[in-house]
Amino acid sequence: MADISIREVRKSYGNDEVVHGVNLEIESGEFVVILGPSGCGKSTLLRMIAGLEDISSGEIAIADKVVNALEPRERGCAMVFQNYALYPHMSVADNIGYALKVAGMPKAERAEKVRQVASSVGLEEFLDRRPGALSGGQRQRVAMARAIIREPQVFLFDEPLSNLDAKLRVQMRHEIRRIHNRVRATSVFVTHDQHEGMTLADRMVIMNKGTIDQVGTPEQVYNAPATAYVAGFIGSPAMNFLGGQLSARHGAVMLENGAMLPVDARLAQAMDGQLVQIGVRPEALTLCQPGTGSLTATFEFYEELGSEGLHHLKIEDVPFSVLSETKMRLEEGTEIGVIIPQEALHIFGAETGRRIDTAGTARIGVMA
Amino acid sequence: MIERTPWLNFATHAILFTGLFILVVPIYLVIVAASQTLPDVMAIPAKLLPGDQLVVNIRAAWEEAEFGTKFTNTLILATGVVVGKIAIAALTAFGIVFFNHRLRMPIFWMVFITLMLPLEVRIVPTYAVAANVLSPFQTILDAAGITWLIDALTGIEVALEWNLLNSYTGLIMPLVATATGTFLYRQFFLTIPDELVEAAKMDGAGPLRFLWDILIPLSRTNMAALATIMFVVGWNQYLWPLLIITDPNYGVAAVELSRLVPNMNTTGGDIPNWHWAMAGTLIVMLPPVAVVIFMQRWFVRGLINTDK
Numbered sequence: 001m002a003d004i005s006i007r008e009v010r011k012s013y014g015n016d017e018v019v020h021g022v023n024l025e026i027e028s029g030e031f032v033v034i035l036g037p038s039g040c041g042k043s044t045l046l047r048m049i050a051g052l053e054d055i056s057s058g059e060i061a062i063a064d065k066v067v068n069a070l071e072p073r074e075r076g077c078a079m080v081f082q083n084y085a086l087y088p089h090m091s092v093a094d095n096i097g098y099a100l101k102v103a104g105m106p107k108a109e110r111a112e113k114v115r116q117v118a119s120s121v122g123l124e125e126f127l128d129r130r131p132g133a134l135s136g137g138q139r140q141r142v143a144m145a146r147a148i149i150r151e152p153q154v155f156l157f158d159e160p161l162s163n164l165d166a167k168l169r170v171q172m173r174h175e176i177r178r179i180h181n182r183v184r185a186t187s188v189f190v191t192h193d194q195h196e197g198m199t200l201a202d203r204m205v206i207m208n209k210g211t212i213d214q215v216g217t218p219e220q221v222y223n224a225p226a227t228a229y230v231a232g233f234i235g236s237p238a239m240n241f242l243g244g245q246l247s248a249r250h251g252a253v254m255l256e257n258g259a260m261l262p263v264d265a266r267l268a269q270a271m272d273g274q275l276v277q278i279g280v281r282p283e284a285l286t287l288c289q290p291g292t293g294s295l296t297a298t299f300e301f302y303e304e305l306g307s308e309g310l311h312h313l314k315i316e317d318v319p320f321s322v323l324s325e326t327k328m329r330l331e332e333g334t335e336i337g338v339i340i341p342q343e344a345l346h347i348f349g350a351e352t353g354r355r356i357d358t359a360g361t362a363r364i365g366v367m368a
Numbered sequence: 369m370i371e372r373t374p375w376l377n378f379a380t381h382a383i384l385f386t387g388l389f390i391l392v393v394p395i396y397l398v399i400v401a402a403s404q405t406l407p408d409v410m411a412i413p414a415k416l417l418p419g420d421q422l423v424v425n426i427r428a429a430w431e432e433a434e435f436g437t438k439f440t441n442t443l444i445l446a447t448g449v450v451v452g453k454i455a456i457a458a459l460t461a462f463g464i465v466f467f468n469h470r471l472r473m474p475i476f477w478m479v480f481i482t483l484m485l486p487l488e489v490r491i492v493p494t495y496a497v498a499a500n501v502l503s504p505f506q507t508i509l510d511a512a513g514i515t516w517l518i519d520a521l522t523g524i525e526v527a528l529e530w531n532l533l534n535s536y537t538g539l540i541m542p543l544v545a546t547a548t549g550t551f552l553y554r555q556f557f558l559t560i561p562d563e564l565v566e567a568a569k570m571d572g573a574g575p576l577r578f579l580w581d582i583l584i585p586l587s588r589t590n591m592a593a594l595a596t597i598m599f600v601v602g603w604n605q606y607l608w609p610l611l612i613i614t615d616p617n618y619g620v621a622a623v624e625l626s627r628l629v630p631n632m633n634t635t636g637g638d639i640p641n642w643h644w645a646m647a648g649t650l651i652v653m654l655p656p657v658a659v660v661i662f663m664q665r666w667f668v669r670g671l672i673n674t675d676k
Contacts, residue, residue: 052566073572085563089585098581099571146571 002063002076002153002186003028004049009058011044019044020210021058031180031187035197036207037233043158045207046190050156051075062154078147079156082163084139086131086146093118093127096145117149121175137168144176148183155180157189161196173199194234198222206230226355228348231279237310239279240320243350248272253347257316259295262342267356275350282323284344287311293337299330313338401646402426409643425647432641433624433648434616441536442621443655445609446602448540450595457549457594458587462579464550465557466565476554483547487608498538498612502528534615543602549594556590557583592666600656621652 004026011019019041026032034042047053049060051072059066067075078099086095094101097114105113118124121141131139140160147155157176161169177200180187191197197204198218206213206221206229214226225231231239244253244261248269252260253276261278290296297313297320304310309327313320313336322338330336347356401409404419430436464476487494496503506528509515515526532538560583568578584591606622613619628641628648660667 050566050570052569072566072569077570079566079570081563081567083561083563085561085567087564087567087582089582098573102572102577146567150571 003030004154004186004188005061005064006045006049007059007061009045009048009060010056011041011048011053012056017056018210019048019056022207022210022212024205024212024215026186026188028186029184031177031189031200031202032205033189033191033197033201033203034205034207035191035194035233037192040207041210042190042192042207046156046158046188049075049154049188050077050079052079076153077156078150078152078154079158080140080143080147080160082159084131084143084160084163086139086142088131091128091130092123092134092142095131095142096123096149099146099150113149117145120148121145121179136164137172140164140168140172141175144179148179151183152185155183155185155187157187157191159191160189161191162193169193169196176200194236198234206233208233224355224357225279225346228277228279228353231346231348235281237282237321237323239281239346240285241277241279242315242318242320244276244278246271246274246276246347253278253345255295255315257295261294261340261345263345263347264342267347271356274356276356277348277350277353279346279348280340280344282310282321284341285322285324286339287322287324287326287328288337288339290335290337294340296335296337299328299334299336300332302327302329311336398646398649401642402650404643406639406641406643409646410639421643422647425643426651429628429644429648430651432644433628434619435621435624435648435651437617438619438621438624439655441539441618442603442605444536445539445543445605445620446599446655448536449543449602450598452540452544453546453549453598454591454594456544457553458579458584458591460550461553461557462575462583465554466575466578479547479550482545483551486546487542491607491611494542495611498532498542500528501530501532533612534618536618538612539605539609539618539620542608543605549598552590552594553587556587560586589666592663593668596660596663596667599659603656625649625652 004024006022006024006026009019009022010017022041022045034045036042044053048055049062051067051070051074055068059068061067062075062077087098090098093111093114096117097110100110100113114127115124118127121144123138123141123145126134126138126142131142134142140163143160160176161172164172173196176189180200189196189200201218203215203217204221205215208227208229214221214230216224216226221230221234225234228241232241242255244255246252246263246268247254247260249272250260250262251265251268252262253268254260255278286293295315297315300312300314300319302309302311304327305323308323308325309329311322311324311328313322320338328336348354349356399422400416400418402425403422404415404425405421408415408419460475460479464472464479500506506515506526509526509528519525532541564582565578568582573581604622605620606626609618609620610623610626613623625645625648629645
């Protein structure tokens with residue numbers, strides 16, 4: 001068990017900097033998910049923790065020990081790879097026990113340990129098979145077992161579920177959480193799948209273009225996204241965005257189409273005239289008769305989601321969606337009203353993209 | 369898309385059988401000649417059916433050419449080339465593919481250039497080196513004036529010498545140091561996914577451990593292919609042994625076979641012993657054929673690399 005601290009870490013390939021001075025503290029036993037689109041530097045960051053990439057500048061410490069110069073094997077991390085990276089010529093048992101073999105553990109002891117770990121992930125029947133004869137889910141389990149058996153201080157997961165089909169992915173997700181609850185090793189999990197992130201994480205780290213946009217619990221990230229980018233990235237269906245301007249006189253945001261959305265008067269007062277982007281989640285909205293709601297939109301098409309319906313609208317050519325249990329299948333082009341509750345508004349500076357809260361100042365979520 | 373028409377079928381089979389004919393007939397003639405008595409071999413018109421003297425001729429050829437010793441020598445040569453080549457090829461390719469260092473490309477190109485300089489091209493300098501392995505160093509010492517200096521200071525004349533003529537080492541070494549195997553291995557190593565390398569690193573395996581536990585077992589089919597090729601190449605060596613071996617105790621099969629084939633020296637103007645020569649050819653051919661047949665399954669897999 002160990003905490004990880006990442007201080008001003010940068011990574012560049014030649015002149016190309018891909019990670020721009022990242023700071024992050026991960027507590028011992030915590031499950032942290034690093035979430036971001038491909039190319040945001042999340043995997044690079046993970047690989048720097050693992051020791052598979054050099055750190056261009058800055059410092060990474062595991063259990064208060066700076067590991068910059070240490071070899072991967074000396075860092076006490078175990079890693080689960082996206083393509084499992086099992087040794088194709090070894091049996092499942094040998095794959096799982098390889099690290100122990102390298103460490104010089106006697107054969108009998110090793111076999112016993114392998115059996116224990118294998119049974120804990122439901123692999124005891126497959127110990128003699130080669131990885132080639134296993135299904136994707138089973139291979140994933142072997143990869144997990146290989147990491148668990150080392151009893152590492154830190155578990156690193158590099159998009160380990162992205163090669164599985166949807167059902168198996170959910171199942172393995174629960175499995176990983178169960179293992180974490182049992183083992184309680186510090187875990188860092190990299191993914192681009194927000195569902196994985198939301199369900200697994202104690203805390204999430206949202207990365208965007210080589211920097212960290214926000215660090216927080218899944219609720220914090222969902223309820224109070226620190227930037228417009230995070231707001232758009234987290235939540236499905238994605239958040240709606242509309243351009244507007246704060247107006248002290250109206251105590252509201254004046255949208256580009258003239259509609260007024262009331263906001264906290266102090267905020268409007270403090271930042272009068274500020275160009276903003278407002279964000280509202282589709283699930284926070286209600287449909288109503290045209291003219292009676294906060295604004296009026298035209299109906300485009302409807303998507304059935306089972307328990308709810310997703311209504312795709314347009315406001316002055318800006319797409320806008322509303323998720324509700326009341327399902328309305330309307331003709332394309334029909335006018336319809338939308339009710340936007342004041343507490344559902346997320347306001348971001350139009351230029352900075354940073355969240356503007358009632359105090360009238362930009363803040364960066366709950367930056368650690 | 370393969371078209372199938374009667375005409376095309378016929379044409380392709382005709383080509384196939386022509387090729388087969390061209391390949392098989394000489395071998396058949398060898399077998400025929402090896403199984404006849406000398407008068408039958410020399411008879412005109414030639415007798416095209418095998419006789420009953422095969423065993424007799426083979427025994428005669430075996431004794432005449434002292435194949436007992438030669439086969440042992442050739443086996444040592446071929447095995448030495450196989451083992452040495454695989455070891456050197458795997459290690460070089462390992463160094464070129466898996467390590468990021470400044471000399472990586474220069475070394476790669478140096479190895480590459482040796483492809484353009486096969487043994488036959490550099491046979492004279494190679495002979496000179498084999499005659500005295502240390503002669504290049506001697507030359508350097510002479511040119512740098514160190515020999516003179518030591519002579520002047522101590523009165524000792526530096527004369528480095530290490531002779532490899534008439535030895536197994538001399539036979540094997542120059543054949544081991546060529547690039548083909550390195551390339552085969554390099555191509556294979558390039559197909560190893562990075563994640564596998566990283567997984568091994570995370571599991572705590574150092575480079576040599578990784579080579580031994582993971583790369584070597586994974587390259588089994590490659591190794592088989594290379595071993596097959598190198599065994600045949602080693603077994604068929606002619607020019608190099610002919611050049612550096614003068615002691616008959618180190619003679620190899622191919623060279624000895626050429627001595628069995630009739631010419632003015634062997635017959636002294638008598639009737640040439642073609643039946644023995646052909647019987648000798650047959651037995652010299654057997655070991656490589658056996659190796660190829662035995663290794664074929666692995667050999668093909670290793671070259672086309674569709675394993676897994």
